[in-house]
Amino acid sequence: MGEFELxxxxxxxxSHNRGSEALVLGIGDDCAVQRIPQGRDLVFSIDxxxxxVHFPTRYAPEKLAWRALAAAxxxxxxxxxxxxxxxxxxxxxxxxxxxxxxxxxxxATASKAFGIALAGGxxxxxxxxxxxxxxGTVPCGEAITRSGAQGGxxxxxxxxxxxxxxxxxxxxSEIGGSDVSALLDRYHHPVPxxxxxxxxxxxxxxxxxxxxxxxxxxxxxxASSDVGAEVDVYRLPLSSALKRLAGERAVEFALxxxxxxxxxxxxxxxxxxxxxxxxxxxxxxIGRIEERAGLRASGTGQQELVNLxxxxxxxxxx
Amino acid sequence: MGEFELxxxxxxxxSHNRGSEALVLGIGDDCAVQRIPQGRDLVFSIDxxxxxVHFPTRYAPEKLAWRALAAAxxxxxxxxxxxxxxxxxxxxxxxxxxxxxxxxxxxATASKAFGIALAGGxxxxxxxxxxxxxxGTVPCGEAITRSGAQGGxxxxxxxxxxxxxxxxxxxxSEIGGSDVSALLDRYHHPVPxxxxxxxxxxxxxxxxxxxxxxxxxxxxxxASSDVGAEVDVYRLPLSSALKRLAGERAVEFALxxxxxxxxxxxxxxxxxxxxxxxxxxxxxxIGRIEERAGLRASGTGQQELVNLxxxxxxxxxx
Numbered sequence: 181m182g183e184f185e186l187x188x189x190x191x192x193x194x195s196h197n198r199g200s201e202a203l204v205l206g207i208g209d210d211c212a213v214q215r216i217p218q219g220r221d222l223v224f225s226i227d228x229x230x231x232x233v234h235f236p237t238r239y240a241p242e243k244l245a246w247r248a249l250a251a252a253x254x255x256x257x258x259x260x261x262x263x264x265x266x267x268x269x270x271x272x273x274x275x276x277x278x279x280x281x282x283x284x285x286x287x288a289t290a291s292k293a294f295g296i297a298l299a300g301g302x303x304x305x306x307x308x309x310x311x312x313x314x315x316g317t318v319p320c321g322e323a324i325t326r327s328g329a330q331g332g333x334x335x336x337x338x339x340x341x342x343x344x345x346x347x348x349x350x351x352x353s354e355i356g357g358s359d360v361s362a363l364l365d366r367y368h369h370p371v372p373x374x375x376x377x378x379x380x381x382x383x384x385x386x387x388x389x390x391x392x393x394x395x396x397x398x399x400x401x402x403a404s405s406d407v408g409a410e411v412d413v414y415r416l417p418l419s420s421a422l423k424r425l426a427g428e429r430a431v432e433f434a435l436x437x438x439x440x441x442x443x444x445x446x447x448x449x450x451x452x453x454x455x456x457x458x459x460x461x462x463x464x465x466i467g468r469i470e471e472r473a474g475l476r477a478s479g480t481g482q483q484e485l486v487n488l489x490x491x492x493x494x495x496x497x498x
Numbered sequence: 499m500g501e502f503e504l505x506x507x508x509x510x511x512x513s514h515n516r517g518s519e520a521l522v523l524g525i526g527d528d529c530a531v532q533r534i535p536q537g538r539d540l541v542f543s544i545d546x547x548x549x550x551v552h553f554p555t556r557y558a559p560e561k562l563a564w565r566a567l568a569a570a571x572x573x574x575x576x577x578x579x580x581x582x583x584x585x586x587x588x589x590x591x592x593x594x595x596x597x598x599x600x601x602x603x604x605x606a607t608a609s610k611a612f613g614i615a616l617a618g619g620x621x622x623x624x625x626x627x628x629x630x631x632x633x634g635t636v637p638c639g640e641a642i643t644r645s646g647a648q649g650g651x652x653x654x655x656x657x658x659x660x661x662x663x664x665x666x667x668x669x670x671s672e673i674g675g676s677d678v679s680a681l682l683d684r685y686h687h688p689v690p691x692x693x694x695x696x697x698x699x700x701x702x703x704x705x706x707x708x709x710x711x712x713x714x715x716x717x718x719x720x721a722s723s724d725v726g727a728e729v730d731v732y733r734l735p736l737s738s739a740l741k742r743l744a745g746e747r748a749v750e751f752a753l754x755x756x757x758x759x760x761x762x763x764x765x766x767x768x769x770x771x772x773x774x775x776x777x778x779x780x781x782x783x784i785g786r787i788e789e790r791a792g793l794r795a796s797g798t799g800q801q802e803l804v805n806l807x808x809x810x811x812x813x814x815x816x
Contacts, residue, residue, distance in 0.1 A: 204539055205641065208722065210576040210706055211543040211634075213641050216534040221522060224617075225529040226585040226631060230624035258528040267544040269587070269629040299542075302629070306548035311587040311620070311629040313544060316529075323523065323531050388528055404526070 186275050186303055190284040191268070194291055194298035202264045203299055212300040214265060220317040225255035231308040241279050242286030243368045244310075249290040250370045251391060252312040254441040257377035258389040260324040261316030265299035266291075269311040272303070294372060322381050329386040329405035329446040333469040338373050338442040338462050340419040341394055345437020346426050359421040370441040377443060379459045386446045393436040398444050399475060405446075408474045411467035504593050504621055508602040509586070512609055512616035520582045521617055530618040532583060538635040543573035549626040559597050561686045562628075563604030568688045569709060570630040571612045572759040575695035576707040578642040579634030583617035584609075587629040590621070612690060640699050647704040647723035647764040651787040656691050656760045656780050658737040659712055663755020664744050677739040688759040695761060697777045704764045711754040716762050717793060723764075726792045729785035 187207065195206035205213035216222050229235055229248050249266065256263050268287070272279070291298060296314060347363035350356060372389070380387060386405055388397045394416075402409055416434040423430050446469055452460070467478070505525065513524035523531035534540050547553055547566050567584065574581050586605070590597070609616060614632060665681035668674060690707070698705060704723055706715045712734075720727055734752040741748050764787055770778070785796070 204639070205643065209643050209645070210573040211541045211579065211641070213577075213636075214540040214542070215638065216540055218536055222532040222534055222540060223529045224532070224585070224633075226587050226618060226620050226629070228587045228589055228620045228622045228629070230589055230622050233623055255528040259531075261529065267542070267631060269544050269546045271546055271548055271627060300544060302544050302546045304546045304548050304627075305551055306627055307625040309589060309622075309624055309627065311544070311546070313585060313631050315542075318531075320533065321522070323529070325523065325527050327527070 186280070187301070190280050191298060191301060194284065194288055203297055207298065207300050212265070212267070214299065214315060216317060219320055221320050221323060223256060223259045223261040223316045223318055223323055224313060225252065226311055226313040227252040227255065228309060228311040241283035242289070245283050245286030246290040246369055248310055248312055249287060249294065249296070250372050250441060252314045253294045253296055253374065254370070254372040254389040254391065256314050256316040257372045257374045258324070258387045258443060259316070259318060260322065260377045260381040260384070260387070261318045262378060263294055263296040263314065263316045263374060265297045266312055266314045267299055268301035270301065270303050271306040271309050273305065273308060275303075294374065318381065324377070324380060324384050324387040326386050326388055326401045326404035329401050329407050329469045330448070331407060331469055331471040333385050333446040333448055334452055334465050335398065335409055335411060335467040335469060336445045336447065336463040336465050337390065337394065337417060338376055338445075339440070340417045340422070341390065341440055341442060342430060342433030342435075342437040343419050343422055344370070344439035346422045346430070346433045349433070350425055356425040359425045362421045363419070363425070367439055370439065372441055373443045373462075376459065376462050379456070380445060380447070383451045383455065384445045384447045388444050390438065390440050390442045390444050392438045394444060395435050395475065396438075401444065401446060402473070402475060405469075406473075408470045408472045408476070409467055410470055410476045410478045412478045415464065415466045417464040417466075504598070505619070508598050509616060509619060512602065512606055521615055524615070524617050525619070530583070530585070532617065532633060534635060537638055539638050539641060541574060541577045541579040541634045541636055541641055542631060543570065544629055544631040545570040545573065546627060546629040559601035560604030560607070563601050564608040564687055566628055566630055567605060567608040567612065567614070568690050568759060570632045571614060571692065572688070572690035572707040572709065574632050574634040575691045576642070576705045576761060577634070577636060578640065578695045578699040578702070578705070579636045580696060581612055581614040581632065581634045581692060583615045584630055584632045585617055586619035588619065588621050589624040589627050591623065591626060593621075612692065636699065642695070642698060642702050642705040644704050644706055644719045644722035647719050647725050647787045648766070649725060649787055649789040651703050651764040651766055652770055652783050653716065653727055653729060653785040653787060654763045654765065654781040654783050655708065655712065655735060656694055656763075657758070658735045658740070659708065659758055659760060660744075660748060660751030660753075660755040661685075661737050661740055662688070662757035664740045664748070664751045667751070668743055674743040677743045680739045681737070681743070685757055688757065690759055691761045691780075694777065694780050697774070698763060698765070701769045701773065702763045702765045706762050708756065708758050708760045708762050710756045712762060713753050713793065714756075719762065719764060720791070720793060723787075724791075726788045726790045726794070727785055728788055728794045728796045730796045733782065733784045735782040735784075
């Protein structure tokens with residue numbers, strides 16, 4: 181199968197699944213064309229996943245498609261952006277039809293679930309990897325960055341943390357089969373917090389998605405904002421399944437585990453009270469921003485958490 | 499070296515080389531933010547280059563950076579777009595400092611030459627490959643597509659064709675050393691036809707950049723526009739160096755050779771006369787669009803050229 185036929189057959193159908201005027205020209209030309217509504221900024225991010233590094237060898241193609249698009253789209257959620265479209269650069273050893281069928285199916289499902297349309301891409305031959313660039317929009321100047329956190333701000337996270345990492349840790353163990361299955365779904369099918377991100381525009385002083393672990397990602401906010409934070413590790417939101425499975429180690433997964441794609445957000449205390457109940461209930465306050473640099477744990481003898489680092493692609497390869 | 503340090507050291511400096519208000523937020527957050535001027539559309543394209551497929555193993559990193567950015571930016575030229583910024587997804591086996599130094603230097607040089615600033619990216623570990631997504635803008639609704647060619651339109655190409663392919667063919671031969679060197683520079687340092695592309699907005703009925711060979715790329719215009727064409731192979735623009743080196747085979751390189759990144763453009767004859775002399779002199783008329791499907795050669799007994807195909811990533815791997 182040629183590159184042209186491959187695109188026609190598997191990917192062109194995906195470019196029409198959003199009845200939007202935003203995508204003026206989709207797949208099939210030298211470039212795609214997007215129209216940005218007046219008063220809005222374009223927000224974009226590119227993410228690469230490599231077989232054996234970011235996902236297991238012979239990973240199910242439907243799951244790969246979902247997870248890759250979710251991980252990329254999660255960066256839009258962290259900026260408070262409304263998703264519009266994405267490009268896919270897919271490198272694969274050979275275009276086996278069952279693999280492509282399943283991959284395209286997974287991509288279509290995720291694309292529909294996240295409301296983001298395929299706008300273009302490139303297919304090449306090589307070791308399996310994919311880069312996805314996502315495009316969204318925010319009101320001009322309103323994108324939530326990592327650099328706006330200020331002393332006194334609350335530190336919040338969405339959902340529960342550590343589930344994906346816990347699932348991978350106990351995958352081959354003989355205990356907690358049903359809990360492992362439940363948690364494993366969080367690894368395979370993360371859901372970017374798009375609605376929550378949009379609701380936090382004008383509210384959050386800073387935000388990031390938790391992809392490398394809370395300590396690493398909150399650390400990026402602290403570094404960019406030139407502040408520190410104290411986090412109460414006993415307030416970390418943990419799922420019942422993770423607590424049953426990991427016991428006291430659950431906190432460790434919540435602090436260091438990536439792949440959950442929840443949001444970590446800072447906001448002034450006054451804004452917390454103004455939030456809709458639906459937004460508040462999606463968040464857990466876990467600590468507070470401080471002027472003093474460093475990340476400290478409260479409730480455990482003030483130990484320093486700052487030197488514990490998360491997943492870094494050039495240090496540890498999964 | 500960690501991913502964060504690598505980005506800080508090699509790539510962050512590249513995001514500030516364009517004093518533009520277009521890039522609201524560059525490298526270092528979850529997403530970059532671009533402001534699109536009112537009345538303009540965003541034009542974007544992603545391109546992947548894999549070691550051993552699109553460039554030789556152990557290819558010089560400065561040349562790789564230039565060629566990858568040129569190839570990607572050439573797609574903006576084909577749409578008539580003004581370049582703004584790009585993202586880089588770089589996958590490499592290990593972050594050797596000499597390699598990264600040279601790569602970042604080549605990228606900075608090309609970025610400055612093409613007037614396009616680094617906006618963001620991702621670095622991962624794996625087999626060497628890079629995906630570049632370029633962003634440009636055009637006046638709303640004015641992007642030049644592949645689908646607007648009509649019967650009677652002139653078919654034109656810019657510059658000279660076949661040089662890069664000729665250089666590669668004679669690289670290891672014992673003849674024409676200085677000609678090979680001259681042509682080889684076209685392979686290593688292609689220059690996207692950005693000014694020409696912009697000048698063709700409102701003039702060209704269709705355009706494409708010649709990356710896979712004239713026959714393949716003109717073929718895309720014909721398929722998208724649902725027309726045919728007759729091309730006079732004796733009017734193909736050939737460099738003196740290629741003619742000296744390849745003799746009668748020069749035409750073959752011009753028809754099938756990719757990697758020159760010239761533009762192939764169609765336009766109504768009436769528009770030709772309205773063109774500035776500077777634009778006209780950058781183009782050679784090589785044929786005419788016809789209602790009848792297929793690509794035919796004039797001047798050589800009307801032979802059909804249509805079944806000769808160019809480079810396809812899943813058919814032939816360089």
